[in-house]
Amino acid sequence: MWELVSIPLALAALGIIYEYRLRKPDQLILIESEGVIKERKSRFYPRHLSLALPNTTHSTQLSVEMAVKGNLDIKVKLAFTVAASHKNIPSLVRVGGWNGKAVIKASKELETIIQSLIKKFVEKYEIEELSSEKIYDYLKANVTQSGEMLGLEIITLTIQSFDALDPKISEAMKQQESARIFEQTELLNQKARIAAAKVKLKADEEIAVMESELALKKYELKKAEMEKDSALAHARIEEELKRKKLQLSFDSDELELLKKSPELLMLTPQAARLAEASQTLKNARTIVSLSSNDGTQGNDLIGMFQKFLANAFSGYANNNNEKK
Numbered sequence: 001m002w003e004l005v006s007i008p009l010a011l012a013a014l015g016i017i018y019e020y021r022l023r024k025p026d027q028l029i030l031i032e033s034e035g036v037i038k039e040r041k042s043r044f045y046p047r048h049l050s051l052a053l054p055n056t057t058h059s060t061q062l063s064v065e066m067a068v069k070g071n072l073d074i075k076v077k078l079a080f081t082v083a084a085s086h087k088n089i090p091s092l093v094r095v096g097g098w099n100g101k102a103v104i105k106a107s108k109e110l111e112t113i114i115q116s117l118i119k120k121f122v123e124k125y126e127i128e129e130l131s132s133e134k135i136y137d138y139l140k141a142n143v144t145q146s147g148e149m150l151g152l153e154i155i156t157l158t159i160q161s162f163d164a165l166d167p168k169i170s171e172a173m174k175q176q177e178s179a180r181i182f183e184q185t186e187l188l189n190q191k192a193r194i195a196a197a198k199v200k201l202k203a204d205e206e207i208a209v210m211e212s213e214l215a216l217k218k219y220e221l222k223k224a225e226m227e228k229d230s231a232l233a234h235a236r237i238e239e240e241l242k243r244k245k246l247q248l249s250f251d252s253d254e255l256e257l258l259k260k261s262p263e264l265l266m267l268t269p270q271a272a273r274l275a276e277a278s279q280t281l282k283n284a285r286t287i288v289s290l291s292s293n294d295g296t297q298g299n300d301l302i303g304m305f306q307k308f309l310a311n312a313f314s315g316y317a318n319n320n321n322e323k324k
Contacts, residue, residue, distance in 0.1 A: 028055040028084055030093070037090050051098055057083045057155055058103050062111055065165065066119045068127045073165040076118055076135060081155040082107050085148060092151025106150045113146045114139065127169070128176065132159040 023029050029040040030051040040050060059081045067073050084092055084103050095109055096102025121138045122130060136159045147154045164170040 023052075028053040028086075028089075030089060037093055039086065039089065051093075051100070053084060053100060053102060055084060057081050058107050060107055060111060061160075062114060064115050064118050066115075066122060068122045068130065069125055070127065072127050072169060074122065074127060074130070074163065075165055076122075076162050077160040078114070078139075078158060079160060080110070080114070080143075080157045082110065082147065082152040083155055085151050085153040088148050088151040090151070091149060095150050103152065106152050109150055110143075110147060110152060113150075114143060117142055117146075127164060128173070130162065132162045135159055135162060 023040075023043055030053055031038055031040050059079065061077070061079045064076045064078070065073060066076075082103065092102050092106055096105040117139060118135065121135065125134075136157070139157060139159075143157060144154055164173060
């Protein structure tokens with residue numbers, strides 16, 4: 001009994017082992033259910049009921065020869081890399097078929113589309129108007145939509161070269177490009193010189209403004225200093241005038257006092273100096289005579305001193321008589 005049960009189980013196990021496979025990380029497992037193609041996410045899948053599509057990239061290099069405006073032949077070399085688009089699996093199967101080389105077949109169709117796009121684009125321009133950048137920009141804007149229609153995702157797209165088939169024309173284009181590069185370089189150099197001159201001019205203007213402001217500040221400081229010096233000089237002059245006025249007032253009071261009391265002249269420093277000077281003269285006398293009849297005066301200075309003393313005592317006597 002056990003043998004009868006174990007044999008079918010063994011056969012079923014062998015059938016499962018033979019039919020089911022483990023999904024690899026780089027595989028895209030597709031199944032068809034009710035006319036709709038879906039992606040299986042489970043780890044195991046039945047190999048006869050599913051399509052194991054490689055989920056890797058596919059690179060292609062393409063060389064396209066065509067004529068531009070003016071019937072000049074050119075060659076465009078490009079390369080692109082594609083992969084299966086998870087969002088457009090039905091389109092990929094429709095183009096590439098239900099097999100593991102669907103991406104490769106779809107990329108072949110993409111090559112044809114790219115060739116037609118390039119031809120359609122370059123026919124509108126002269127050869128000197130074209131460049132690798134222009135061709136790349138045009139393809140980038142149109143190839144993506146074409147790839148989605150084929151069930152492909154455009155990973156990279158590169159224009160490797162763009163040349164004329166005629167060597168002379170190719171050389172002329174290279175020279176023209178070299179001249180353009182030299183012209184742009186010279187233009188950039190001149191712009192740099194102009195920018196440097198503008199910067200220098202701006203710096204000179206700022207320096208001139210700062211120097212003018214500095215000179216103005218120095219002038220203001222000097223003016224303030226001169227005003228202070230003028231005020232100090234004015235103050236010194238006023239003080240000197242006050243001092244002189246006080247001195248004049250003092251001298252006036254002193255003269256008034258001497259007029260009232262001439263005998264005080266004997267106490268003045270001037271009289272003492274005159275007496276000292278008279279003692280140093282030749283034939284000077286020890287006792288100074290007050291008589292006006294003394295005719296033996298040593299010199300004019302002694303005579304003047306005698307007259308001075310006589311006048312002083314005369315004034316003193318007159319004052320006493322008036323008081324009596």
